[in-house]
Amino acid sequence: MVNDTILVLNLSPNGPSEKKGILAGDKIIQVEDSIVAGKGLDSDDIVELLKGEKGSEVTISVKRPNQVDLKNYTITRDEIPIKSVDAYFMIDDKTGYIKINRFSGETFEEFMSAVKKLQDEHEMEDLVIDLRDNPGGYLRQATQILNQLIPQRNALLVYTEGIHKPKQEYTTQGTKQLNLDDIAVLVDENSASASEILAGVLQDWDRAVIIGRRSFGKGLVQEQYGLSNGAALRLTTAKYYIKSGRLIQKNYDDPEAYRDDEYNRLQSGELQFQDSIRIIDSTEYFTEKGRLVYGGEGIIPDVFVGIDDWVNNSKYVKAISQVTPFLYTQLDNYRGQIVELGKENFINNYTIPSKMIEEFKYHLEKEEILLNQDDWNNMEPIFRNRLKASLGKDILGLDVFFRVRSQADNTLLKAKSIIDNSEKYLEK
Numbered sequence: 001m002v003n004d005t006i007l008v009l010n011l012s013p014n015g016p017s018e019k020k021g022i023l024a025g026d027k028i029i030q031v032e033d034s035i036v037a038g039k040g041l042d043s044d045d046i047v048e049l050l051k052g053e054k055g056s057e058v059t060i061s062v063k064r065p066n067q068v069d070l071k072n073y074t075i076t077r078d079e080i081p082i083k084s085v086d087a088y089f090m091i092d093d094k095t096g097y098i099k100i101n102r103f104s105g106e107t108f109e110e111f112m113s114a115v116k117k118l119q120d121e122h123e124m125e126d127l128v129i130d131l132r133d134n135p136g137g138y139l140r141q142a143t144q145i146l147n148q149l150i151p152q153r154n155a156l157l158v159y160t161e162g163i164h165k166p167k168q169e170y171t172t173q174g175t176k177q178l179n180l181d182d183i184a185v186l187v188d189e190n191s192a193s194a195s196e197i198l199a200g201v202l203q204d205w206d207r208a209v210i211i212g213r214r215s216f217g218k219g220l221v222q223e224q225y226g227l228s229n230g231a232a233l234r235l236t237t238a239k240y241y242i243k244s245g246r247l248i249q250k251n252y253d254d255p256e257a258y259r260d261d262e263y264n265r266l267q268s269g270e271l272q273f274q275d276s277i278r279i280i281d282s283t284e285y286f287t288e289k290g291r292l293v294y295g296g297e298g299i300i301p302d303v304f305v306g307i308d309d310w311v312n313n314s315k316y317v318k319a320i321s322q323v324t325p326f327l328y329t330q331l332d333n334y335r336g337q338i339v340e341l342g343k344e345n346f347i348n349n350y351t352i353p354s355k356m357i358e359e360f361k362y363h364l365e366k367e368e369i370l371l372n373q374d375d376w377n378n379m380e381p382i383f384r385n386r387l388k389a390s391l392g393k394d395i396l397g398l399d400v401f402f403r404v405r406s407q408a409d410n411t412l413l414k415a416k417s418i419i420d421n422s423e424k425y426l427e428k
Contacts, residue, residue: 002325005029005037006046008062009324013397016078022062024394025331029070030061052077065332084137087399088114091406091416096124099402103137103194108144115178126182128415129198132212136193139240143170145198148178150205155243157201160221162238182422183208184415187301189262189271192216196248197240200299204243206289206426210301211415214270214277217250217261217298244285246295251280266312274304290428302425303418305411316379318369323386326363330356331394338395346392347403352384360387382408 001007006028011018029037031049041049050058056077061070084107086099096118100107118124139158146157153174161167185199185208196215202208219240225233241247252258269276281296294300310316334356338346360383364371371379385408392400406412418425 001041001043001046002328004040006041007328010393010398012080012082015080016075017073020073020075022073022075023064023331023335025328026062026064028060029063032059054078065329067332083110085110085114087402088118089399089403089406090118090122090124091128091412094123094125095128095416095419096122096126097128097130097402097406097412099130100134100195102134103139103141105138105141107137107141111145112148112177115180119179125180126184126419127180128184128186128412128419129208130186130412131191131195131199132186132188132411133190134192134195135190135216136195136218139170139194139197142194142198146201147172149180149183149202150207152205155205158197158240158242160238160240162221165221165238168238182419184419184422185210186411186415187212187215187299188411189213189265190216191299192218196299197242200242200246200248203293203299203302204246204287206287206291209303209415209418209422209425210299211303211418212301212305212411213307214265214300215248215298217248219248242295244287244293244295246285246293247281248295248298250297271311272306272309274306277304289426291426303414305414308410310379310382313375315369315371315375316382318367319364319371319379319383320386322360322364322367322369323383323390326360327387327390327394329363330359330391334391335395338391343392343396343400346396347400350388350392352387352391356387357384 008022008024008026008028010024011022027037029035034049036049052058054077057074058077059072059074061072063070082104084100084102084104086101088096088098091097096115098111098114100111115124115127143157150157150172151174152172155172157170157172159167159169183202185202187195187199187210191199192215196217196219199208199210199215203210220236221238221240222234223237225235227233239247239249250258250261257264265271268278270278277300278297279294279300281294283295285293285295287293338350341350357380361376385404389401389404392404
């Protein structure tokens with residue numbers, strides 16, 4: 001809801017709305033015979049109006065920027081495809097990149113399809129797997145990927161154990177199918193659960209360089225039990241331990257500290273400086289090659305990359321949050337030109353016009369976000385990159401966002417610079 005109107009932010013690729021021609025930036029004014037703009041609706045109201053039985057139809061009327069008349073669309077409701085691989089592309093002549101946003105029931109198949117395309121079409125040799133902001137999901141999907149990356153047969157990946165749960169091991173089957181040389185995995189403070197297991201196991205087997213910041217620290221096995229009233233009980237029954245014996249789960253004896261962990265990391269300087277990383281479990285663990293690693297509070301990366309300094313600048317945070325609402329006033333002015341350019345030409349050659357930058361600056365002023373000249377000079381390159389990435393996403397697709405953002409992504413640029421020399425980071 002923006003100014004009491006339903007605004008379309010993104011379309012699920014190949015979803016029913018995209019197939020009918022709905023565009024990012026469209027405002028939904030009417031659903032069937034009901035006016036919905038200016039009615040104070042909340043998210044539940046919107047869901048109830050738009051969702052329904054598969055195969056049924058719903059007619060919506062949308063207002064598009066710079067168009068006076070409403071446009072009607074009758075959409076046949078269908079299952080909405082939700083992908084766990086956001087994007088995959090080459091970052092140089094031989095290094096591929098795959099962004100996984102969660103571990104869902106189809107992640108392994110999506111991952112394998114992406115790898116195959118990068119190898120068949122671009123002869124990819126090295127791979128960067130991006131698990132930043134990935135909250136986890138199905139462990140089985142992570143272990144299936146690990147089976148493709150670790151060649152040893154019956155190699156221990158992860159095991160679970162609890163007070164009342166016997167030890168259960170997950171091992172490789174020795175069915176390596178992927179011919180990859182060097183691997184880098186990107187993690188941050190929001191990489192959790194299955195993401196941490198994937199990164200940690202690859203670290204334990206010295207199969208990948210882990211780059212970024214200490215991961216979230218979630219390694220609990222939970223089982224769900226249905227209750228007679230329709231509710232469910234989710235019970236923690238065991239903990240995950242990766243190959244070296246490390247426990248990923250962070251301490252939860254203090255609920256307040258657990259809840260405020262990310263804020264405390266920021267305040268302590270851990271997100272900015274490697275020497276501020278807390279090592280709660282001082283037990284020494286070792287990788288397959290004998291490298292020293294620590295456990296107990298997430299996965300500590302082999303190569304640290306701090307957060308951007310701008311994250312602590314309140315003016316920047318407010319300004320960057322205005323990119324999306326600003327762009328929805330601009331989409332129709334640039335849509336035709338950008339569609340005509342196409343993805344590759346847009347990504348490699350398009351420059352955000354000065355007129356848009358000036359209008360964005362004016363938009364910030366209207367929102368009472370006032371930047372002095374030094375702030376503006378320092379932030380303008382970031383604004384240009386984010387505006388281009390978001391503009392490309394809204395018009396050409398989500399993968400364009402990641403490809404443009406990669407041009408100013410410090411963690412990915414670090415991975416690109418070291419992946420050819422990954423052996424030195426994996427030495428004892």
